[in-house]
């Protein structure tokens with residue numbers, strides 16, 4: 642699926658947010674991690690600074706830093722305006738206000754951009770798109786994916802979700818997804834229960850776990866799938 646930069650909402654979260662969203666413990670950070678659809682998250686940059694191992698895969702890495710930054714500044718004000726107009730749908734705890742959210746997103750972008758060229762040379766940012774990833778099978782301990790699957794359930798079909806989840810499971814022993822709410826309806830993704838059912842029927846261990854991060858009201862659940870305990 643070729644991605645047009647115009648259609649991407651390039652917003653990225655920080656290591657602090659990833660830790661909360663995915664309920665990552667200290668020992669999880671030492672795992673070999675694949676970030677699927679990491680986009681402009683500063684997770685990879687911050688983890689690398691700590692000496693940890695993260696590879697991020699996203700079609701946005703087709704573009705250079707200047708193009709990505711331009712796209713970010715094209716959309717950030719409308720995203721913040723939208724948050725301001727629907728404030729009651731969100732919990733203002735991690736961020737105290739839409740303005741603070743905007744500032745934080747800029748800091749995250751700057752951290753990502755500061756690491757991007759080096760990370761590309763080091764093959765820590767690789768171009769790829771679901772549902773098929775050109776990555777060696779079973780080469781990661783843990784895969785994390787936020788704000789794509791389940792989040793865009795109105796645009797991405799059940800078949801796309803299932804193929805993508807299965808593909809990510811080929812790459813890592815354990816996979817975590819957050820959030821499980823659909824951004825459009827702000828309800829639990831319609832694809833979630835059928836996916837869980839399908840994975841369980843294949844003998845995988847599936848868990849819905851509450852995490853200490855809730856921005857979309859009711860969106861504090863993470864999906865964790867493990868192949869081998």
Ligand SMILES: C[S@@+](CC[C@H](N)C(=O)[O-])C[C@H]1O[C@@H](n2cnc3c(N)ncnc32)[C@H](O)[C@@H]1O
Pocket residue numbers: 642644649650651652653654655677678679680681682698699700701769770771772786787788789
């Ligand atoms: C809203 S951003 C989320 C970034 C990051 N995971 C975070 O939570 O901060 C969604 C990302 O999904 C990426 N994306 C879109 N289509 C994709 C696909 N088919 N496979 C992998 N990533 C895709 C976009 O390029 C974008 O970076």
